[in-house]
Amino acid sequence: MLDTRKEIERRLLALRGLDLSDVNRAANMLTLGIGPLREVKNFKGVPKHVGQWALHVQCAWRLERAGNTVATRQDLCGSDKEACATADRLRELLVQNGPTVVEAVSASEAGGLELALSGGLCLVIVPDRIEGSEDWRFFARGVDAAHFVIEGGKVDPASLA
Template identity: 55%
Template sequence: MTNTKELIDTRLSVLAGLDVSAINHAADMLTVQFGPLRETVTRKGTMKRVGLWALHVQCHWQIEQPGVVVATQDDLYGPDEKASLATERLEESLVRSRVTTVESVAGSESGALCISMSAGLHLVITPDGVPDNEDWRFFAPGVDANHFVIEGGVVDPPSLT
């Protein structure tokens, strides 16, 4: 039997002590880069700056501080201009205007994840629990290795090979 909480905690423990280095979006998917940025070549042959680790979130998420919700997945829904403004605002407040460092990560059996960061910030991810729908994935960009994927609130089996 898979211990989802333990797998999440173990796989994402590498984030502790790393800075949030970039925040962006692809349609309504939140993308977060952690660790120093480096250049890599995409499948299309273009250069892209990526962190040591990346988190792609396609389910419910919110960034919060004590008593305040800073952003949610709703900020990325709608026209691309709206999503671009939202990620620009997050990039400015979490990356460019201050250093935001990961303090800890905590998973749950439901595939949920909370990344606690400096300044009392938390990225809280709550899977939709819809079978065959990817909730979130964690991986090292540009590295030929399996991605750790939560799909339908559970660990996608190929993540374990």
């Protein structure tokens, strides 16, 4: 039987020691670029610079510093203007004022994830655990390989292929 916690930690161990290189959003999904920037082409063939790794978070999350909440998923659920302002604020905090380094990765059996970051920050990801609903995904940017996906609080079996 798959140990979800160990599998998450094994997969995301690659992030230890890497800087956050981008913070963005797509609707209310938090998107993080992690690692050195490299050039890839978007779906239109236009070059863009992205982090080596991507973490896309569609479930509940919060960014904490010293036990205080800095931002949450709810901050991306307001108007487009409010969500853009939140993404800009997070980008400034985590990238532009950085570097913000991933210092440690820990996971839960319920598909949760904590990224301990430099500067006393911690990103806490809490799966919604709704069957058939994607919680978060992790993948190498610009590489044709399976994404590691947590869906309904469990590892999506297609992630293990």
